Amino acid sequence: MRIVFATVCLCGWLLGSTASAQSMGPQNGSLLIVGGGRMGKEIIQEFVDRAGGIDSPFVLIPGANAGEDWDEKYVVKSFLARAGAKDITVLHTRDRAVANTEEFVAPLRRAKGVWIDGGRQWRLADAYLGTRTHCELFCVLCRGGVIGGSSAGATIQGSYLVRGAPEGNTVMMAKGHEFGFGFMSCTAIDQHVIARKRENDLAEVLDTYPGLLGIGIDExxxxxxTGRRFKVIGASQVVIHDRYWQKPADQKYELLSPGDEFDLCCRRKVKTSTAR
Structure with a gap:
């Protein structure tokens, strides 16, 4: 449990930090963060490969959704089952006491790939933030595994939880629902950004917390x-909001395209795709 509480405290420090802030991904393992919508074969294959292949043990976390019935039909319809995975466990509870039990977290201790489904990110935070489950998710990364997620499952991976209000997903900042799982430190992650015309929405968050790196991922x-870098894959673009980036006055954000790579510590693009 110490890992989780230390991480949450670190996230709190990062929210109030400015020039000393440093964004970073996991030192071991990797994250695959999807902006919602339909996932192409490239994204699915990337996740499976980083988990060690289709025969690896996977865990699905559907808790961002409103439903409670996550039976075999849910597993069969999952992209992992359709890709050929057989070793799939569904992990779901709304009860934080259950999320703190050894029995509940047991599947995470053997998992090499964890997928967090979309829905509303506050449900994930309410159920798991600061629990033994949260701790074991970090342990998946420490063992070299991969954690992926789409839409709400993307946003929850940052340190600041955007659109976390139970009242609706148009509210960017919600008191009492401001902390994500913190797999990426000092970040605020938004999704569906171009498809839903959300390109400028992260500016509101950075007005309050200028030390954060805003990452908006399209469908x-x-x-x-991995570590201090990320690469862009898929069909569209990623929007970067950074208050310390020296940019023209009329340019509010930076756009990254598939093939581009970004250094989280230096907060700059370090590789540009040649396929333009």
């Missing part, structure tokens, strides 16, 4: 995060 697009 059908993902960032693959």
């Amino acid at each position: 059908g697009t993902a960032i693959v995060v």
Whole structure:
């Protein structure tokens, strides 16, 4: 449990930090963060490969959705089952006491790939933030595994939880629902950004927390995060909001395209795709 509480405290420090802030992905393992919408074969294959192949043990977390019935039909319809995975466990509860039990987290201790489905990110935070489950998710990364997620499952991976209000997903900042799982430190992650015309929405968050790095991912697009870098894959683009980036006055954000790579510590693009 110490890992989780230390991480949450670190996230709190990062929210109030400015020039000293540093964004970073996991030192071991990797994240695959998808902006919602339809995932292409490239994104699915990237996730499976980083988990060690289709025969690896996977865990699905559907808790961002409103439903409670996650039976075999849910597993069969999942992109992992359609890709050929057989070793799939569904992990779901709304009860934080259950999320703190050894029995509940047991599947995470053997998992090499964890997928967090979309829905509303506050449901994930309410159920798991600061629990033994949260701790074991970090342990998946420490063992070299991969954690992926789309839409709400993307946003929850940042340190700041955007659109976390139970009242509706148009509210960018919600008191009491401001902390994500913190797999990427000092970040605020938004999704569906171009498809839903959300390109400028992260500016509101950075007005309050200028030390954060704002990452907006469009549908059908993902960032693959390892350590201090991420690369863009998929069909569309990623929007970067950074208050310390020296940019023209009329340019509010930077756009990254598939093939581009970004250094989280330096906060700059370090590789540009040649396929333009």
